[in-house]
Amino acid sequence: xxVENSEKDKIVLNDDERTTCEVWTRVxxxxxxxxxxxxxxxxxxxxxxxxxxxxxxx
Numbered sequence: 001x002x003v004e005n006s007e008k009d010k011i012v013l014n015d016d017e018r019t020t021c022e023v024w025t026r027v028x029x030x031x032x033x034x035x036x037x038x039x040x041x042x043x044x045x046x047x048x049x050x051x052x053x054x055x056x057x058x
Contacts, residue, residue: 022035023035025045027041
């Protein structure tokens with residue numbers, strides 16, 4: 001599926017219409033807001049690399 005956005009389709013929000021996005025992550029078997037992380041855990045989270053499973057050729 002190829003989707004192209006034109007200028008007329010873009011949604012523009014003023015600063016007073018924006019809200020904070022709360023990000024949660026799974027830590028040691030439970031979910032926790034990243035806002036509650038200490039400095040070390042915040043740095044560790046930023047340095048994470050997503051796991052990519054290699055594909056097999058058929």
